[in-house]
Amino acid sequence: MTMPAEGPAAGPGDATATGRAAAASLADAVTVPASAELFARARRVTPGGVNSPVRAFRSVGGTPRFMVSGSGPRLTDADGRSYVDLVGSWGPMILGHAHPDVLAAVHAAASAGLSFGTPSPGEVALAEEIVARVPAVEQVRLVSSGTEATMSAIRLARGFTGRPLIVKFAGCYHGHVDSLLAAAGSGVATFGLPDSAGVTAATTAEVLVLPYNDLDAVRAAFAAAPGRIAAVITEAVAANMGVVPPAPGFNAGLAEVAHADGALLVSDEVMTGFRLGPAGMYGIDAAREGWSPDLFTFGKVIGGGLPVGAFGGRADVMALLAPDGPVYQAGTLSGNPVATAAGLATLRGLDDAAYARLDATSTAVRILADDALTAAGVPHRVQRVSNLFSIFFCDEPVQDYDAARRQDTAGYAAFFHAMLDAGVYLPPSAFEAWFVSTAHDDKAVDVIAKALPGAARAAARAVEATAGTHRR
Numbered sequence: 182m183t184m185p186a187e188g189p190a191a192g193p194g195d196a197t198a199t200g201r202a203a204a205a206s207l208a209d210a211v212t213v214p215a216s217a218e219l220f221a222r223a224r225r226v227t228p229g230g231v232n233s234p235v236r237a238f239r240s241v242g243g244t245p246r247f248m249v250s251g252s253g254p255r256l257t258d259a260d261g262r263s264y265v266d267l268v269g270s271w272g273p274m275i276l277g278h279a280h281p282d283v284l285a286a287v288h289a290a291a292s293a294g295l296s297f298g299t300p301s302p303g304e305v306a307l308a309e310e311i312v313a314r315v316p317a318v319e320q321v322r323l324v325s326s327g328t329e330a331t332m333s334a335i336r337l338a339r340g341f342t343g344r345p346l347i348v349k350f351a352g353c354y355h356g357h358v359d360s361l362l363a364a365a366g367s368g369v370a371t372f373g374l375p376d377s378a379g380v381t382a383a384t385t386a387e388v389l390v391l392p393y394n395d396l397d398a399v400r401a402a403f404a405a406a407p408g409r410i411a412a413v414i415t416e417a418v419a420a421n422m423g424v425v426p427p428a429p430g431f432n433a434g435l436a437e438v439a440h441a442d443g444a445l446l447v448s449d450e451v452m453t454g455f456r457l458g459p460a461g462m463y464g465i466d467a468a469r470e471g472w473s474p475d476l477f478t479f480g481k482v483i484g485g486g487l488p489v490g491a492f493g494g495r496a497d498v499m500a501l502l503a504p505d506g507p508v509y510q511a512g513t514l515s516g517n518p519v520a521t522a523a524g525l526a527t528l529r530g531l532d533d534a535a536y537a538r539l540d541a542t543s544t545a546v547r548i549l550a551d552d553a554l555t556a557a558g559v560p561h562r563v564q565r566v567s568n569l570f571s572i573f574f575c576d577e578p579v580q581d582y583d584a585a586r587r588q589d590t591a592g593y594a595a596f597f598h599a600m601l602d603a604g605v606y607l608p609p610s611a612f613e614a615w616f617v618s619t620a621h622d623d624k625a626v627d628v629i630a631k632a633l634p635g636a637a638r639a640a641a642r643a644v645e646a647t648a649g650t651h652r653r
């Protein structure tokens with residue numbers, strides 16, 4: 182029942198983490214007093230002390246670091262400690278923190294006024310950039326978050342098809358849209374049960390949750406409800422349960438099965454869009470293989486660190502949106518001039534050389550981590566698509582959410598804290614991807630290389646200690 186904000190529910194290991202949190206918070210009062218003090222203040226006025234759950238460190242224990250500045254590949258916390266950042270604000274900071282070109286664009290836009298509530302040139306330019314990069318996106322509508330993008334996309338799909346049902350996959354995160362907070366149903370096709378209090382069963386009853394990478398389950402769902410499924414929504418690469426690549430032909434198969442029944446395929450590229458390559462995952466599979474999703478959702482990179490999301494796709498589908506059509510969708514700050522300036526400057530910085538750099542850096546970090554964990558004897562799997570990767574603390578390939586949840590989260594927590602102590606900021610959850618930026622240089626990679634062997638040994642000790650309790 183812990184659906185996260187930045188990603189999916191923490192798996193087993195939460196109880197261990199709670200105990201560890203108590204011990205760690207004592208130590209943190211000495212080592213990071215400013216963060217500990219801020220966290221205490223935050224908890225008085227904000228639930229859990231955070232504005233998005235994964236930030237609270239619940240699944241790794243300890244005190245969240247309150248960051249006060251970022252520059253290139255580094256973050257600095259309230260205690261003056263510096264970290265090489267492998268989270269990148271969960272994806273947007275693909276050019277690194279405080280990139281000069283992005284800052285210049287933001288300063289220029291801000292000086293001209295923060296928001297007009299009218300159309301403005303920047304939003305046209307950002308839409309043109311997205312459409313130019315992803316030919317299957319004929320039209321795009323800008324919103325302010327990935328959640329808004331997926332919420333609007335499924336409304337549009339239902340409006341276009343006149344059908345009620347949505348298919349989603351267990352372990353895929355599409356933001357905190359009520360109807361998409363259903364991850365239930367392991368192994369078999371089940372109608373989704375709410376994964377969050379406050380979401381009604383009636384809402385998720387119109388969402389069918391299937392195992393990821395299981396095309397037969399999708400075929401069976403369509404066979405059982407012909408003409409009733411509006412859309413299949415999938416992460417272009419599942420990356421909110423750790424990185425789980427689509428099996429060869431899976432995404433194409435989704436398009437084929439959906440189209441055969443007159444349903445739409447919504448490819449959620451909020452994380453992968455413009456990160457995996459110039460045209461995101463679309464450029465890697467669909468464009469090369471000659472098929473296409475009908476709708477796309479974007480976020481993260483297209484805002485460059487400010488709140489921007491987008492959904493777009495086939496012009497005949499997008500034509501149903503207000504004011505042209507009957508599907509309502511709106512936003513006070515949609516297309517905000519400062520946010521679109523940050524997004525456009527970020528996309529313009531992402532040329533072929535930038536993607537080559539992301540590839541080289543992610544490969545280097547991946548190999549270093551793999552080698553360190555192997556040397557320490559920690560069972561693990563490195564999984565990736567392009568420059569996006571994560572490491573599962575388990576000894577089997579991970580193809581779906583059930584497998585992802587069988588990993589050793591206590592091992593990850595120990596690994597995380599040892600890396601943090603050595604100045605590397607990893608995602609505070611075993612279920613998140615690691616993000617590199619174009620600003621990660623040799624010095625940053627060196628810090629990571631030096632931190633890894635000790636962290637891998639810490640992980641080995643934790644895995645040893647919990648062996649038996651996590652095997653199931």
Ligand SMILES: *Cc1c(COP(=O)(O)O)cnc(C)c1O
Nearest residue numbers: 326327328354355356451452480
């Ligand atoms: C982050 C994410 C979202 C939600 O975006 P927010 O901006 O956090 O609302 C949706 N889908 C995917 C695949 C994501 O990674």
